[in-house]
Amino acid sequence: MPNWKRWILSLYYHGTLPLRMVRRAQAVAAGRAPILIFTWHRIADDAANAWTTSNDTFARAIGWLERRFDLVSLAEAQERIRGESLKRPAACVTFDDGYAENCQQALPLLIRRRIPVTYFVTAGSVLTGEAFAHDRQLGQSFAPNTLKQLRELAAFGVEIGAHTRSHPNLGQVRDEATLYDEVVTARDDLSAALEQPIRYFAFPFGQHEHLNRRAFEMARDAGYEGAVSAYGGYHYPGESDAFHLQRMCADGPLVKLKNWASFDPWKDWKIQSYSLADRTEVPATAGAASL
Numbered sequence: 001m002p003n004w005k006r007w008i009l010s011l012y013y014h015g016t017l018p019l020r021m022v023r024r025a026q027a028v029a030a031g032r033a034p035i036l037i038f039t040w041h042r043i044a045d046d047a048a049n050a051w052t053t054s055n056d057t058f059a060r061a062i063g064w065l066e067r068r069f070d071l072v073s074l075a076e077a078q079e080r081i082r083g084e085s086l087k088r089p090a091a092c093v094t095f096d097d098g099y100a101e102n103c104q105q106a107l108p109l110l111i112r113r114r115i116p117v118t119y120f121v122t123a124g125s126v127l128t129g130e131a132f133a134h135d136r137q138l139g140q141s142f143a144p145n146t147l148k149q150l151r152e153l154a155a156f157g158v159e160i161g162a163h164t165r166s167h168p169n170l171g172q173v174r175d176e177a178t179l180y181d182e183v184v185t186a187r188d189d190l191s192a193a194l195e196q197p198i199r200y201f202a203f204p205f206g207q208h209e210h211l212n213r214r215a216f217e218m219a220r221d222a223g224y225e226g227a228v229s230a231y232g233g234y235h236y237p238g239e240s241d242a243f244h245l246q247r248m249c250a251d252g253p254l255v256k257l258k259n260w261a262s263f264d265p266w267k268d269w270k271i272q273s274y275s276l277a278d279r280t281e282v283p284a285t286a287g288a289a290s291l
């Protein structure tokens with residue numbers, strides 16, 4: 001995020017903070033405490049791209065969240081979303097793609113503090129060791145996690161999730177066989193290699209235009225417990241169907257996460273939920289695409 005943008009966001013965040021605090025207190029008092037789901041990609045100190053967050057920023061973000069939220073698993077989040085009321089705000093930590101650098105400091109920090117985390121990996125990269133296509137396009141080549149690393153993470157309680165085989169834009173995939181391979185067979189291959197079940201699916205990029213209703217159906221039919229997007233948005237108790245979980249991208253400066261986490265009234269108003277029933281495509285996006 002460029003410095004000027006960070007400054008404007010910081011001014012906006014601090015200027016609207018009193019309003020946010022009042023809204024949060026009212027929501028909690030009414031049993032409408034929100035449930036937030038964040039996602040990061042790569043935690044490393046080389047500032048290599050927009051989806052890399054420094055170890056220091058990540059550690060501060062986790063500390064900030066820990067002081068304000070119950071940090072829970074996706075399964076616990078779904079339970080709270082399906083519940084009738086909630087008095088304590090909750091947040092989830094997830095990662096997408098599967099960058100090897102995350103094993104250096106970020107994941108050990110979460111494991112040490114016993115913070116639940118769901119770690120979505122792209123099966124093709126993990127199984128072949130090939131760098132991610134979106135990095136190769138930029139001339140970058142970061143190592144994906146190995147199966148050995150993922151088995152170790154799972155042994156420490158990290159939930160491994162599926163993030164397709166080749167990280168395509170599923171919004172543009174119309175061929176049923178291709179879609180099935182990306183959503184279901186890739187999950188099965190990963191599950192067999194790790195010798196453990198995989199319960200959650202993450203759409204690559206995660207904005208409205210990258211989602212696909214048929215993929216949601218396949219995921220549900222194939223026994224996934226949930227599928228996550230990344231166009232933002234808050235969950236509240238009382239939602240009848242918590243299969244689709246909306247996440248917020250937390251890559252970048254801490255103020256971006258704080259802005260999301262303190263219930264940005266602008267985003268709350270602007271973001272439209274992706275409807276699984278309505279067959280009309282909704283092209284709305286909120287912010288930069290996640291990976």
Ligand SMILES: [Zn+2]
Pocket residue numbers: 096097163167203204205290291
């Ligand atoms: Zn991704």
